[in-house]
Amino acid sequence: MPITSIQSVREGHWHHSAGFKGFDAIVDAAGNGDYTTIQAAVTAGAASILVVPGTYTLTADITMANDQKLTGINRDTCIVQLGEFKIVLGQRSLLERLRFTGTGTTAIQASADSRVTECRFFTVGRVDIASTGTEIISNWFQAENALTLPAVYILVGGSLVRIVSNQFDATAQAIAAAGATREVLISGNIFSNRPSAAAAIIALSNPSNLRLLIVGNVFNGVDARAGAIDLAGSGCVVQGNTLTALDNLPRRFGILFRNGNSVIIDGNTIAGFNNGIQLGQAALVTERLVVANNRVAPTEWSGIFLLDTDDAILQGNIVSGAPGYGINISNAACDRTIVSFNNLVGNTTGGIQDLGTGTVLFQNKTA
Helix, strand or coil: CCCCCHHHHHCCCHHHCCCCCCCCEEECCCCCCCECCHHHHHHHCCCEEEECCEEEECCCCEECCCCCEEEECCCCCEEEECCCCCEECCCCCEEECCEEEECCCEEEECCCCCEEECCEEEECCEEEECCECCEEECCEECCCCCCCCCCEEEEECCEEEEEECCEECCCCEEEEECCCCEEEEEECCEECCCCCCCCCCEEECCCCCECCEEECCEEEEECCCCCCEEEEEECCEEECCEEEECCCCCCCEEEEEEEEEEEEEECCEEECCCEEEEECCCCCCEEEEEEECCEEECCCCCCEEECCEEEEEEECCEECCCCCEEEEECCCCCECCEEECCECCCCCCEEEEECCECCEEECCECC
């Protein structure tokens, strides 16, 4: 039955749903709940707060208590106007099904084991993660117009972070690092970003990063002038992603691994970037890399490009359509590269350029 009173919300009848029972307080801007503002409900200490459709304007920062939950009924109609202010989450606190607008630098400041899920962000401000165990799941990050763009949607400086099943639109950078991170999972997200020339869509390039997993994401029609994934660290995995660049615009790389060791780049599909996969950077230590089973179709340079790498294994990749080489081992500082069972047919300049030291070539198809 439709809502006829605040009691029907308490009993779980909003939009015929039984999913809203058990809240300690209800916020209704029209005055039919326990509070008319989110600030009042949070300050009063209610453990679980339900926000009904309406527009709620912050007049100061909100700091949630540990274990406190703030839930909207609908992320399109439960609108939180942050302005210059932010919401600071407590440990294990929850934000869900809310729509945020705002102009401040930070929209949400995460805390240990906090969770943000099923929200929409139309903000200039970002989500700051400098804690352990934060989850950012099934949100939609976008901009209402070209004048309200954040520099980055999510700034990661914590550990054991999960960024899963989100959608990122418009021209902002999606995910960047505020220092070294460890054990961060970025999985199942859709990126339709077109960031500025200075910013890769995912930029986690601190060499002290540890065990970053970038798995099963889709980069769709990206104008990645500085690349799509810019990564460094140890024990990282980039697997099963689909990266497609926007046609007729300049872009650099699909995946760049700058420096570090013990990295796996496996099973990705990459189309339309200058270098599909770029390994290494001049004068930096980059070693023990496995690049396997990727399908690469670059538009300007090479499919897989190596610079100053040691002990890289390139196996089972398919590279075609490169104006340059399928695989380009570009200088003598590339030591002990093993190149085997790759299909490198249909690249204009050639299948393989080997300028490395101690390279092993075995059963690659180049013509």
